[in-house]
Amino acid sequence: QKEVEQNSGPLSVPEGAIASLNCTYSDRGSQSFFWYRQYSGKSPELIMSIYSNGDKEDGRFTAQLNKASQYVSLLIRDSQPSDSATYLCAVGRSNYQLIWGAGTKLIIKP
């Protein structure tokens, strides 16, 4: 079992719809959770961080964390073609390591 798992996709979503991206992790001691967006040929860019159970909203993005079920998700409302990218989930462990998923490729169809 990988430490951080994401569906590789591609996930295809119509423009204007809600895109839902999921990530599960294996280490119950994980403390911090991050979503990064990576455009083709570019570096990962931090878009959301979440540290406690529940929802955190920032504009069109909402991160959801459920530590009991060991999953974190990212919702993108009113999806735009510019949201088409690979979304990487990263999990911070108690020893300060960042563990990365392989990413989910998201395609927003106009």
Next chain:
Amino acid sequence: EAGVAQSPRYKIIEKRQSVAFWCNPISGHATLYWYQQILGQGPKLLIQFQNNGVVDDSQLPKDRFSAERLKGVDSTLKIQPAKLEDSAVYLCASSRGGLFTEAFFGQGTRLTVV
């Protein structure tokens, strides 16, 4: 605030040659990471520094890769000798350090070994 600086952006070398990458983290960031990213995969940690000490280098191929962080600021990553499978993007990232701080990435160096 200036971001993470990396150089060079691109490098093409022949197998068995050596290559070095440079990274200057965001000012004041204690933690510095070097990642290798192969197309279609997530970043793979090569080495993590906390100030000028090594926190994790368990996935660094030490027979050919080496890294140092001078005075706890900028860092170099070297490959000697390079293999074809080293072709990848090498990403440097930094964070303030601690459990809850986010990592910020440089633009990366795309290495092609021919």
